[in-house]
Amino acid sequence: MPGILGHRASLPRQLAFRFLPDGTDDAAVEWTYHDLAEHAAAVATGLLRRELTGHRVVLALDPGLHYIAALFGIFQAGATAVPSFPPTGKRALARFLSIVEDCAPDVIIADTRLADRVAQFEAELPASAARPHWMFVDDDWFRRAAGARRPDGDTRATVRTDVPALLQYTSGSTGDPKGIVLTHDNLVSNCRALEANMGYEPDRVGCTWLPPYHDMGLMGTIMLAVHGGWPLVLMPPAYFVQRPYRWLKAVTDHKVTISVGPNFAFDICTSSITDEELATLDLSSLRQVFCGSEPVSRATLDAFRDRFGPRGYDETSLIPCYGLAEATLYVSGKRTGSAVKTVWLDKAALENGRVRHLTAEDAEAADAGRAARIVSCGEVAEGHEVIVVDPGERRQAEPGRVGEIWVRGPNVATGYLGKPELTAATFTARLADPGDELTYLRTGDLGFLHEGELCVTGRLKDLVVIAGRNLYPQDIEHSVRSAHEKLRGAAVFSVPGESGEELVVVTEFRGTARQLAEEIDAVRDAVTAAVTAGHGVAPADVHFAPVGAISMTTSGKVRRDATRKAYVQGTLKKLTPAADALPLSVR
Known part of the structure; x- marks a missing residue:
């Protein structure tokens, strides 16, 4: 991968990335491949001075241009990049610490705003864990590093293509995260496999809001764009989640031809974008929209097509695909331009x-x-x-x-x-x-x-087996979410009962405990009816939880095993109405 960036930077200046820090064009920042190469060289110089070729470097920056520069700087130094969450927030900090403890890095690259929290982070690590060096970067750091770097200085190590380039930690949807060792050969192979599906288009423009520490966001967009030499519009994931309209508005404004998103992204766009916002969209430029990372729902695709078809969206542009981090990313996908089967x-x-x-x-x-x-x-x-x-x-x-x-x-x-x-x-x-x-x-x-x-x-691990029948939890979860307008997330699993395995439904209620109290009979009946009618089994328990209680991965997949463990241990949050607020029928 570092050789590919070097090749891009040796050509006439060409736009590589357009970053939308707030999800809009108001403060957009543009980098050419020359800009990316210069910023990457600054990081590589800092690592080479510490003789870190062949060592592991945790990359814990916020999503954005500095993240990409640090990634390619690690590659140029011949080190192994370890993408991670920035350690902000309880859940992100726990994952960050588990990654640091597991891979024992020599360096952590983070934003300067975290410089005064190093002692706090290290106090959370086991006493036996190594204490890595911290490299804090921001715009000022890059300016100083560029000024201090000798023009004739060597900022690239000799890198073999069969050595570890990336340590990609799994999302943890079915267990504890594990570090997957990916070589430069793996990364390039993945790009070539995707390009064989996509074909060549001289006017290709991409757009992504996916986290760069997730395989779909990193290998499926950022590395793919650099390998293919086409511009990529980026926005932080948080700004998409806050207002999904921003994704499709960026597609409209920048005449994006290729984008990507998991199934849930299409769901929330359909349900959250208003009629007024819809009228501003033009999705006719899209020729490839990869949909993967989680099971692809036909109902989701139908709803998205019906909602956005009048705004130029053509479903033949959609590419349902399958992949996993253990295969770098891509395993299969619909042929570009063909009908969804x-x-x-x-x-x-x-x-x-x-x-x-x-x-x-x-x-x-x-x-x-x-x-x-x-x-x-x-x-x-x-x-x-x-x-x-x-x-x-x-x-x-x-x-x-x-x-x-x-x-x-x-x-x-x-x-x-x-x-x-x-x-x-x-x-x-x-x-x-x-x-x-x-x-x-x-x-x-x-x-x-x-x-x-x-x-x-x-x-295989999520499969629910009741009375000899194999029930797929994602199908039941779809039925739960569709059962009532105030239900959001859902997780389904089985637990041992008196006469065999029993089905448990955990669902997030969008409202207060008092609001649930007023509707609990109707909502529970709606869930039970939907699951029984659609899947031939009645839930033994419907657990109502507040929004955010169900454990999720960075890509939006339900962590059913973690949710099940919390349920069994009694630690799963529950939206419990006060006794005097409950209807008489359930007191």
Whole structure:
């Protein structure tokens, strides 16, 4: 990757990034590749002076241009970058400290505003943990560093492409975060695989609000843009969350042709953008909109299309895709310009691990709730292979059966940092056939192949098994969120009961405890009815929580395992109306 930036900077000046610090054009900052190279060289010089080639450097800056400069500066110094949250806020600090303890970095790069908190951070670390050097940067630091750097100084180490470039920590959606070791070869392979899907377009302009410490935001936008040489409009994630309209307004204003977002982003745009805001949008420039990071919902896509189609949005631009950090990012995606393919399945068969196709015209099955709609995640990336495996037997699943998705190819990482047994089990899995020596990455995800395309149905660890039926929690969670207008997030899992596993629904109520008290019977009945009618099982408990109580990853995925643990331990927050505010029926 550092060689690619060097090549871009050697060409005539070209816009690389347009950063919108507040999510609008009011204070936009533009950098060319020359600007990026100069800022990266300042960071590289500081690291090379400390002889940190081959060492790990935690990158804990706020999303923005300094983050990108520091990333490429780490690459140029031949060090390994470790993307992290900035350590602000209780949850972010806990994750930051766990990363520092796990990877034992020599340097942490952070914003100067955190300089007076080093003692506080280090006091939170175990006594046995190493105390890294801190490098605090801001605009003034970069100006001073540029003035002090010798014009003829060497700011680049010799970097082999097969050495660790990045230590990408997993989102932790199904357990504790783990550091994935990615080489420069992995990063370039991922860019090439995505570009094979996208094709070449001379007028390409990108836009992203995704966190740069998440694989989709980092490898799927920032690195991809530098590799491809096209300008990227960026805004901090917080400004999208505060007002999702800003994303689509940036697409409109900058005639963006390519963007990306997880399923929830399309949901909140549909529900939160007002009619007045809608009238200002023109989405006709979009040619590729990647949707991944979490299961893609057909209902979400339908609602987004209906809402924004009149403003120029063409659903053929949408690219449902599948990937994971252990494969750098990209595994499969819909071919650019083709129609989104929806596979209609018999829900009862799917619950028993079988793929029984229905026709889209089978309205009776759909109305009766007997049909499951699975959005295809497209063709497998060029140069890669996907097989579907019975996880217990370790044999390829028979046609028409759901199994675990296994992947092999140059995007697959080398393993987890400091976890040799887990690395061997996950990254070098073999089929039970003794004559088959090929190794695969076990993704932990479930799905099947249909007409050469990958369809993902859920996660192996999240699967809810009740009375021998395989229930996919994301489907039930969608039913919960749709059951009542005041419900936001949802997490579904099972717990042991007197006669077997029982279903628990945790949902966030948008309102006060008193408001819940006034509506609790109606809301609980609505949830129970929606889950029972749609999935044939009644929840044993509906736990109402305040907004923000359900544990989420940086990309917006539900951390069901963490939520389940908190529920079982009795530490999950609950919106509890006062006894005198409850209706007589529930006192």
